[in-house]
Amino acid sequence: MEQTAVRDSIRESWAASVLPSLSELVEIPAVSQNFEPGWAERGQLHAAVHHVRRWLETRAISGARVDVVELDGRSPLLLLDVPGDADAGTALLYGHLDKQPPVGGWSEGLGPWTPVVRDGRLYGRGAADDGYSGYAATTAIEAVRAAGGSHSRCVVMLETGEESGSPDLPAYLEHLRPTLGEVSLVVCLDSGGNDYQRLWLTTSLRGLVSVDLTVRVLESGQHSGLASGVVPSSFRVIRQLLDRVEDSRTGEILLPEMTVRVPEDRLAEVRASVAAAPGAVRSAFPMVRGARPVSDDEVELALNNSWRPTLSVIGASGFPEPLDAGNVLRPFSTLTLSFRVPPTADSAAALAAVEKALTVDVPYDARVSLSRTESADGWNAPTMAPWLSSALDTVSESVFGASWRTVGLGGSIPFMGLLARQYPEAQFVITGALGPDSNAHVPDEWLHLEHAQRVTEAVAHVLHAHASSG
Numbered sequence: 044m045e046q047t048a049v050r051d052s053i054r055e056s057w058a059a060s061v062l063p064s065l066s067e068l069v070e071i072p073a074v075s076q077n078f079e080p081g082w083a084e085r086g087q088l089h090a091a092v093h094h095v096r097r098w099l100e101t102r103a104i105s106g107a108r109v110d111v112v113e114l115d116g117r118s119p120l121l122l123l124d125v126p127g128d129a130d131a132g133t134a135l136l137y138g139h140l141d142k143q144p145p146v147g148g149w150s151e152g153l154g155p156w157t158p159v160v161r162d163g164r165l166y167g168r169g170a171a172d173d174g175y176s177g178y179a180a181t182t183a184i185e186a187v188r189a190a191g192g193s194h195s196r197c198v199v200m201l202e203t204g205e206e207s208g209s210p211d212l213p214a215y216l217e218h219l220r221p222t223l224g225e226v227s228l229v230v231c232l233d234s235g236g237n238d239y240q241r242l243w244l245t246t247s248l249r250g251l252v253s254v255d256l257t258v259r260v261l262e263s264g265q266h267s268g269l270a271s272g273v274v275p276s277s278f279r280v281i282r283q284l285l286d287r288v289e290d291s292r293t294g295e296i297l298l299p300e301m302t303v304r305v306p307e308d309r310l311a312e313v314r315a316s317v318a319a320a321p322g323a324v325r326s327a328f329p330m331v332r333g334a335r336p337v338s339d340d341e342v343e344l345a346l347n348n349s350w351r352p353t354l355s356v357i358g359a360s361g362f363p364e365p366l367d368a369g370n371v372l373r374p375f376s377t378l379t380l381s382f383r384v385p386p387t388a389d390s391a392a393a394l395a396a397v398e399k400a401l402t403v404d405v406p407y408d409a410r411v412s413l414s415r416t417e418s419a420d421g422w423n424a425p426t427m428a429p430w431l432s433s434a435l436d437t438v439s440e441s442v443f444g445a446s447w448r449t450v451g452l453g454g455s456i457p458f459m460g461l462l463a464r465q466y467p468e469a470q471f472v473i474t475g476a477l478g479p480d481s482n483a484h485v486p487d488e489w490l491h492l493e494h495a496q497r498v499t500e501a502v503a504h505v506l507h508a509h510a511s512s513g
């Protein structure tokens with residue numbers, strides 16, 4: 044397949060058609076269902092789906108079908124089904140059209156629903172996360188055809204619930220299972236990497252365990268001068284319980300059920316990725332001046348973030364605001380504990396271990412209760428097939444001029460585990476246009492237009508290589 048033809052096809056489409064349509068998509072406030080309980084009546088998720096659907100219908104890809112699937116009470120799903128000229132199984136290309144909420148604090152001249160192109164960037168909510176994905180997937184397929192390449196059947200699937208944890212996707216995957224056929228390649232365009240110089244592949248995702256922990260010591264709040272020293276503080280009890288699961292000096296999680304041995308190949312990848320983009324891990328977050336990360340060693344930081352368990356206390360109740368705080372020994376303390384667990388940990392076993400550690404032999408026999416428990420497994424990519432790694436090498440050389448690298452994502456994409464279980468033979472390319480400072484989920488979100496087009500070229504090459512992998 045001729046690289047120049049791939050590139051020209053994508054450049055032309057993006058300039059003439061993708062950028063205008065994607066800009067209009069930015070204007071649609073398609074906020075995800077968790078943040079917009081009235082989403083069905085407001086119709087913005089539907090508006091986003093119909094906007095992209097209309098664009099797909101102008102593309103005239105021969106043999107292609109465009110469908111909107113809508114199961115009862117669930118957010119809509121947009122599908123583009125493109126027959127292939129090769130038979131290597133179905134390539135499933137995933138993205139999402141729902142968005143994070145707008146949030147305040149956008150810079151002068153920018154706004155969540157105002158598309159602005161400036162310095163090679165498209166600003167606006169949902170441009171990079173993840174509005175561009177359907178355009179990238181579609182123009183990649185077109186480029187394969189324009190350049191005389193081959194592709195197997197491709198199904199572009201754009202859901203509208205990702206920012207709410209994809210609650211509807213399992214039902215859609217089940218519903219579509221007979222029509223999808225044997226999925227042998229999953230391309231997920233909802234991720235990114237540590238720089239804009241190369242293609243980044245996400246090779247693992249952490250899982251999640253969460254629980255609300257309540258420690259109750261009193262039937263009602265009491266004068267703290269009179270009760271303290273007699274009645275134990277619920278906060279002190281909770282501190283002792285937390286010490287059972289986390290070393291408060293280092294942040295190390297103490298439960299064996301939450302730790303795994305880092306596979307050798309992943310360890311080597313982490314080292315290579317840190318070497319490729321030195322400083323990227325350390326400086327990824329806006330720490331206050333003078334504060335230091337957990338370690339000086341970036342490899343350790345990357346491993347902490349991708350292959351080790353961590354605890355974040357993400358919510359609390361039973362505490363008044365400081366201005367309302369009287370001298371009261373509070374009757375209870377509740378903390379919401381959010382653990383990230385390694386990609387290959389058994390999250391159900393990890394949750395059971397947390398439950399046991401927090402409820403057995405409680406100091407002062409205080410009353411402990413756990414509620415809203417949740418667990419979800421992470422994901423570790425299967426061993427990469429030779430056809431895929433050689434395609435990625437080609438992409439590195441001809442598209443980026445820099446070697447592809449991998450990242451283990453600290454967060455979760457819950458349905459990846461689901462897809463991996465449903466299609467155990469499939470290869471996974473989890474990538475995307477997000478990079479340092481692209482501001483997904485915060486003000487001033489922007490899409491790196493050049494990088495997004497290179498990622499699109501990469502997808503074209505992967506599809507072409509996939510066609511002859513069967």
Ligand SMILES: [Zn+2]
Pocket residue numbers: 139172173205233
């Ligand atoms: Zn996303």
